[in-house]
Amino acid sequence: SAVISQKPSRDICQRGTSLTIQCQVDSQVTMMFWYRQQPGQSLTLIATANQGSEATYESGFVIDKFPISRPNLTFSTLTVSNMSPEDSSIYLCSVLIGTYGYTFGSGTRLTVV
Amino acid sequence: AQKITQTQPGMFVQEKEAVTLDCTYDTSDQSYGLFWYKQPSSGEMIFLIYQGSYDEQNATEGRYSLNFQKARKSANLVISASQLGDSAMYFCAMREPYNQGGKLIFGQGTELSVKP
Numbered sequence: 001s002a003v004i005s006q007k008p009s010r011d012i013c014q015r016g017t018s019l020t021i022q023c024q025v026d027s028q029v030t031m032m033f034w035y036r037q038q039p040g041q042s043l044t045l046i047a048t049a050n051q052g053s054e055a056t057y058e059s060g061f062v063i064d065k066f067p068i069s070r071p072n073l074t075f076s077t078l079t080v081s082n083m084s085p086e087d088s089s090i091y092l093c094s095v096l097i098g099t100y101g102y103t104f105g106s107g108t109r110l111t112v113v
Numbered sequence: 114a115q116k117i118t119q120t121q122p123g124m125f126v127q128e129k130e131a132v133t134l135d136c137t138y139d140t141s142d143q144s145y146g147l148f149w150y151k152q153p154s155s156g157e158m159i160f161l162i163y164q165g166s167y168d169e170q171n172a173t174e175g176r177y178s179l180n181f182q183k184a185r186k187s188a189n190l191v192i193s194a195s196q197l198g199d200s201a202m203y204f205c206a207m208r209e210p211y212n213q214g215g216k217l218i219f220g221q222g223t224e225l226s227v228k229p
Contacts, residue, residue, distance in 0.1 A: 031215055033216055033217075042204060042219045042222050043204065048214055094158075100148070102160065102208075104150075106156070107157065107158075
């Protein structure tokens with residue numbers, strides 16, 4: 001299994017600002033994902049972070065709002081841009097190790113005021 | 114499109130008893146994987162158990178077992194001898210085929226409360 005360090009663990013941000021979340025893995029991984037979990041809801045995939053190319057976004061999520069970088073096989077960032085209170089959620093990164101080893105970071109609890 | 118359904122928003126179980134959390138899925142793919150995760154109030158996602166679509170035996174991991182009924186497209190989680198620490202949200206998930214992205218799709222979740 002992989003160890004994922006996700007930062008920050010929580011933040012309170014003003015509306016209209018942006019927050020960048022970091023995800024560092026202790027081993028090289030091919031597949032890395034970013035999820036959003038709104039209060040009381042399940043996890044929804046935002047995008048798949050592709051190394052060296054643009055992320056693949058799910059329906060309802062756009063690059064301008066959630067830009068993602070993946071400069072190498074161990075690191076990725078997700079930015080939540082121009083935040084509004086509706087962006088208050090837990091954001092989680094996840095990686096795949098082997099055929100079914102999906103590991104999650106500890107999550108970033110974001111509150112937008 | 115693939116879909117995961119958990120119809121029990123909340124469940125209660127007495128400590129030391131067994132509990133079954135329901136999960137049904139829908140897919141047209143022959144190869145897929147089914148997962149259960151536990152999410153305590155801290156928010157972390159803890160992997161519990163995995164079942165591959167071609168696995169003939171039901172998966173087991175300690176007190177967790179997966180009741181896999183392929184024809185009925187169900188993958189229920191059974192927790193035996195419930196403990197107070199089992200109180201959490203439980204999510205069923207299905208993996209898309211790798212050639213379609215390999216992402217996990219999650220059900221709505223079931224909140225389990227274990228009573229002393």
